[in-house]
Amino acid sequence: MSATTTERGRQAGRGSARGKTTQSSPARGGAAKPPRSRAETRAGYAFLSPWLLGFGLLTAGPMLMSLYLAFTDYNLFRAPEFVGIDNFTALFADPRFLKSAQVTAIYVFVGVPVKLAAALAVALLLNAKHRGQGAYRSMFYAPSLIGASVSVAIVWRAMFIDDGVADRVQQFFGLPGGGWVGNPDMTMPMMILLAVWQFGAPMVIFLAGLKQIPAELHEAAAVDGAGPIRRFVSVTIPMLSPVLFFNLLLETIGAFQVFSSAFIISGGTGGPADSTLFYTFYLYIKGFTEFRMGYASAMAWVLVLVVGIITAILFRTSRAWVHYTGDVR
Amino acid sequence: MTTAMTTASAAASAVAKRKKRTSSVVFHVLVLAIAVVILYPGLWMVMSSFKPNGDIVGNVNLWPETWTLDNYASALGGIGGVPFWSFVLNSLILAVGSVVGIVLSATVSAYAFARINFPGRGVYFAIMIGTMLLPFHVVIIPQYILFNSMGMVNTFLPLLAPKFLATEAFFVFLMVQFLRGLPRELDEAARIDGCGHWGIFRLVLLPLMRPAVITSSIFAFIWSWNDFLGPLLYLKQPDTYPLPIALRIYVDQTSVSDYGAQMAMAVLALVPVLLFFVLFQRYLVDGVATQGLKG
Numbered sequence: 001m002s003a004t005t006t007e008r009g010r011q012a013g014r015g016s017a018r019g020k021t022t023q024s025s026p027a028r029g030g031a032a033k034p035p036r037s038r039a040e041t042r043a044g045y046a047f048l049s050p051w052l053l054g055f056g057l058l059t060a061g062p063m064l065m066s067l068y069l070a071f072t073d074y075n076l077f078r079a080p081e082f083v084g085i086d087n088f089t090a091l092f093a094d095p096r097f098l099k100s101a102q103v104t105a106i107y108v109f110v111g112v113p114v115k116l117a118a119a120l121a122v123a124l125l126l127n128a129k130h131r132g133q134g135a136y137r138s139m140f141y142a143p144s145l146i147g148a149s150v151s152v153a154i155v156w157r158a159m160f161i162d163d164g165v166a167d168r169v170q171q172f173f174g175l176p177g178g179g180w181v182g183n184p185d186m187t188m189p190m191m192i193l194l195a196v197w198q199f200g201a202p203m204v205i206f207l208a209g210l211k212q213i214p215a216e217l218h219e220a221a222a223v224d225g226a227g228p229i230r231r232f233v234s235v236t237i238p239m240l241s242p243v244l245f246f247n248l249l250l251e252t253i254g255a256f257q258v259f260s261s262a263f264i265i266s267g268g269t270g271g272p273a274d275s276t277l278f279y280t281f282y283l284y285i286k287g288f289t290e291f292r293m294g295y296a297s298a299m300a301w302v303l304v305l306v307v308g309i310i311t312a313i314l315f316r317t318s319r320a321w322v323h324y325t326g327d328v329r
Numbered sequence: 330m331t332t333a334m335t336t337a338s339a340a341a342s343a344v345a346k347r348k349k350r351t352s353s354v355v356f357h358v359l360v361l362a363i364a365v366v367i368l369y370p371g372l373w374m375v376m377s378s379f380k381p382n383g384d385i386v387g388n389v390n391l392w393p394e395t396w397t398l399d400n401y402a403s404a405l406g407g408i409g410g411v412p413f414w415s416f417v418l419n420s421l422i423l424a425v426g427s428v429v430g431i432v433l434s435a436t437v438s439a440y441a442f443a444r445i446n447f448p449g450r451g452v453y454f455a456i457m458i459g460t461m462l463l464p465f466h467v468v469i470i471p472q473y474i475l476f477n478s479m480g481m482v483n484t485f486l487p488l489l490a491p492k493f494l495a496t497e498a499f500f501v502f503l504m505v506q507f508l509r510g511l512p513r514e515l516d517e518a519a520r521i522d523g524c525g526h527w528g529i530f531r532l533v534l535l536p537l538m539r540p541a542v543i544t545s546s547i548f549a550f551i552w553s554w555n556d557f558l559g560p561l562l563y564l565k566q567p568d569t570y571p572l573p574i575a576l577r578i579y580v581d582q583t584s585v586s587d588y589g590a591q592m593a594m595a596v597l598a599l600v601p602v603l604l605f606f607v608l609f610q611r612y613l614v615d616g617v618a619t620q621g622l623k624g
Binding site: 052284 | 352353356357359360363364367368370371373374377385386387388389433434437438440441442445446447448450453456457460462463464465466467468469470471472473474475477490491493494495496501525526530551555557558561562572573576577580581588591592595596598599602603606610611613614617618
């Protein structure tokens with residue numbers, strides 16, 4: 001594999017060497033802008049070839065194929081049979097599909113705001129200049145690095161199982177116990193806690209954004225008599241809005257795709273009572289345990305459409321609330 | 330008069346100092362409280378792995394009353410005749426392969442985006458950014474059909490080939506951003522010295538891209554190391570399992586009974602990640618901060 005890459009590289013080198021001879025008499029000194037020529041184009045495609053190949057073979061091609069499969073009945077062993085929109089009508093009559101959509105929607109629309117609120121709150125706290133800030137920043141970031149791993153899912157299950165640590169804490173505060181993993185009403189809070197525990201990544205991005213806010217703005221507002229809350233609403237939030245938008249977009253798209261933690265915690269079932277049957281989990285079950293690949297492809301395209309619509313809405317509304325100053329990215 | 334003023338300002342600065350000290354105390358109390366909550370699950374996992382099997386679930390205390398290494402002995406015993414080190418080796422091959430693939434393909438592709446002026450570049454760049462927002466589940470079924478038809482199931486190729494083809498736009502974007510920060514005069518100087526694009530890339534810019542390459546390598550390693558869905562789809566024979574799949578099989582197999590060994594294996598599976606974190610936390614956190622990367 002690496003051999004082919006270097007081979008490509010060498011061809012690129014040859015291409016541009018040839019390019020150099022044609023460019024060697026630059027009539028107009030193109031110092032500011034490199035000249036656009038056929039050799040330049042050839043070099044561009046040569047250097048871009050890994051990505052172009054990957055995009056064509058592993059992204060664009062498969063997307064078209066999955067769009068086709070979404071309208072077929074296909075199980076990997078027989079040829080796909082065209083069935084029109086049957087998969088889509090079946091989807092919306094499938095109670096498990098509707099349940100998985102509901103579970104995912106709750107996770108996204110509750111979990112993401114809670115996680116981002118936690119990230120912003122801790123970022124504001126850490127932004128005050130005190131000793132040890134860098135160490136805390138790293139420490140709080142650590143869960144984001146391991147949060148999606150199987151190890152953490154196993155720990156989470158062991159902590160939230162009946163008579164587990166979470167149960168003990170509940171009892172300590174005089175609340176009724178009973179375990180979270182086996183209780184369909186408690187699995188969602190458990191999954192959201194796991195997501196919120198990983199607030200570190202957006203927090204680090206918030207912190208970077210906070211550092212970009214010029215101190216003069218706060219000082220000027222303070223001179224004009226703005227208290228801390230007023231300064232937060234009128235200075236911090238608008239100045240931070242591009243970062244907030246970025247975090248919101250990434251976290252929302254990421255939350256739609258949660259899979260491995262739910263898989264491990266529920267032992268591969270999505271239970272109890274389908275309460276951890278996240279969208280991509282059900283897609284996996286349909287596609288790779290029941291081998292209903294047409295149906296699963298239809299699910300995948302519904303997901304693409306939903307995520308696309310939400311992304312579009314975020315971008316649309318961002319014009320109203322995201323405040324760009326000067327050359328912020 | 331002057332003495333009065335100095336005492337007054339001294340008193341004022343003493344008040345300010347005390348105020349600063351109380352705010353500092355409040356800060357550290359709050360932050361430490363958060364740190365305890367954040368670190369607890371990890372510490373609980375590590376400490377539980379040294380506790381006797383019956384003393385794990387429901388034991389809130391971190392410190393083991395009796396220390397034991399039995400859990401590690403059973404975790405290292407492997408699964409169904411496949412030794413534990415086989416899983417580690419598979420994970421390592423996948424992670425190192427991913428790093429090599431991503432560094433090779435992303436640096437080259439990023440150079441094309443950042444430094445070569447050719448028609449269509451803007452469109453490709455927009456598409457590349459777009460793929461970052463695309464739920465990748467839309468491609469897993471056709472990709473599976475493709476790799477299955479080529480007889481690549483139960484090999485590492487379906488997991489490694491995409492890395493060599495820069496499908497993780499993320500890394501390409503990170504490197505494009507980094508390259509844009511390097512002065513164009515470098516290219517010009519090298520061009521005058523007779524370098525073509527390959528020479529500029531290989532001799533001038535690639536050595537300067539070291540920080541971006543290191544950050545990408547660490548993320549590529551960790552993401553591959555933790556990846557669960559990919560191996561779950563393609564690796565179905567126990568001797569091809571990487572650690573996450575082995576861990577899952579182990580949990581299913583031992584079900585409720587052997588929490589000690591589960592914890593021990595969970596800890597062992599995280600050792601390289603934690604090692605990378607301790608050694609390279611600056612690169613990781615700054616990488617996230619400056620690129621708006623996600624961890």
